[in-house]
Amino acid sequence: MKDRVLAFDRLPLEVLTPPPFATGIGGQAVSTALSDRVRLVIRTLHYSRRTERAYAYWIRRFITHYDSRDPALMGADEIRSFLSHLAVSARVSASTQNQALCALVFLFARVLGLELKPIGEIERAKAPQRLPVVLTRVEVRAILDRIAEFPVSCAGCSTAPVCGWWNACPSA
Numbered sequence: 725m726k727d728r729v730l731a732f733d734r735l736p737l738e739v740l741t742p743p744p745f746a747t748g749i750g751g752q753a754v755s756t757a758l759s760d761r762v763r764l765v766i767r768t769l770h771y772s773r774r775t776e777r778a779y780a781y782w783i784r785r786f787i788t789h790y791d792s793r794d795p796a797l798m799g800a801d802e803i804r805s806f807l808s809h810l811a812v813s814a815r816v817s818a819s820t821q822n823q824a825l826c827a828l829v830f831l832f833a834r835v836l837g838l839e840l841k842p843i844g845e846i847e848r849a850k851a852p853q854r855l856p857v858v859l860t861r862v863e864v865r866a867i868l869d870r871i872a873e874f875p876v877s878c879a880g881c882s883t884a885p886v887c888g889w890w891n892a893c894p895s896a
Contacts, residue, residue, distance in 0.1 A: 758795070758835070759784070765835050782827035796836050800843045803828050808847035818849040 762783060766776045786806055787795055807825055810816045816824075825843075832838045859867075 758787075762831065762835050769834070778823060779827040779830055782824040783831050786824070786828055786831075795831060796838065799832075799838075800841045803832075803840070804843050804846050807843075811847045811849040816849055821849045 759780060762780055763776060766779060771779075783795075786803075787793070789806055789809070790798065790802060803825070806828070807821055810821050810824060829840065832840050
């Protein structure tokens, strides 16, 4: 019983640190696939399952964008190009582009243990311009005048589609 080391006997940092991976020539994984490594690190760090799915999706999409090249051989230039592609060609939203960036930074820093040089300027996805719908005073008056033509019980009626108050409209 004394030979076994229990998880609570170790420091919390040791418990949360992912185990080292067996690597072969060129830093390629020998025993586990990249997707398994990603999932293992995410689960070790207690990220949510939804984060795991999202990160796995963006990492897979990044790798397939570059024809299944080894991500350990890629870097900031490829990330910049991929994120710009998402904004320009795929027309994703700004939050989606940001999620992809977080997944790729996680891949390089936490999973592969590589230090990225600064990514630099990327083409950012632009939030759509939303113009508020505002009625003029004349339009508001016209709406209120139309409502005033109906009985009070029908104007605020929540069952208007059932009782058919629109049939009483003089212009209908």
